[in-house]
Amino acid sequence: MKNENGVQLLEQKGLKKTKIRVALLQHFMTMEHAQSYNDLQSALVSEADKSTLYRNLTSFEQVGIIHRINDHSGVAKYAFGESPMRGNEHAHFVCECCETVYCMDGLAPLQFEVPKGFKTNKVQTIIKGICAHC
Amino acid sequence: MKNENGVQLLEQKGLKKTKIRVALLQHFMTMEHAQSYNDLQSALVSEADKSTLYRNLTSFEQVGIIHRINDHSGVAKYAFGESPMRGNEHAHFVCECCETVYCMDGLAPLQFEVPKGFKTNKVQTIIKGICAHC
């Protein structure tokens, strides 16, 4: 069965499996780039209300199904997969041409020496440039 | 004369020296942390209109008097000084307690290996944690 994985994931995370959630999750599982609200809304066959979609994105993020990315464009983007723990953060590459956002797993370590008295909890890096498709 | 530096800077950048600009610039020169629109509005003695203030921030940024910082809070912040060139970017430290944004000059180099086909133009890093005052 096609949705099997997605449905199982919802169950496992304690989320009710509604039509919208299954469609949304399935979409995330097949897309390899980060998705904005608009991307998602137009990808959903069964249109969801704006508030419903945003609330589901929040739920998915809370249980670690997706992580939210701020690419400095002013619109939040979301990608499949849990938000990484400190030390394992990945950078996000934003193409200045096609606007696509890529998760750059396994990149150089995100280590920074901060001045004494400062304590680092999380490092978020965004790299702007031109992607391989542009 | 007190404003001398600020006034000279405006002149040098080819910007007319209006009351608001002189006050704004002076404020930037004395603040060591990044300032949001609200910070600036309440700091200005001679209140400026919202659009005027935003337009001046844009002008200042364009000529390199200040640089804009996206700290992932949803509100832009601005700090004195030109936006650094590639290779000299500085990270921004955001205190999760007091929300203060610090420019971390002279921190570890911001180098990342990107996959082949990708070309890096700019690296923006934000470090979240607790600052020395909290």
Added chain:
DNA sequence: TTTTAAATGCAACTAGGTTGCATTTACATT
């Protein structure tokens, strides 16, 4: 002093996202 391009103030607008509340639905219980 006059001229004029740039700066300002005002009001209206936009985009992205959130909230309150009535209705509907998933799904556990009987």
Added chain:
DNA sequence: AATGTAAATGCAACCTAGTTGCATTTAAAA
């Protein structure tokens, strides 16, 4: 299968940050 109920949905109204069009004012060059 019928029922109860908490959670999910849809709708409308709202919010915040920032932008825009346009009439008025002002810095500063002539």
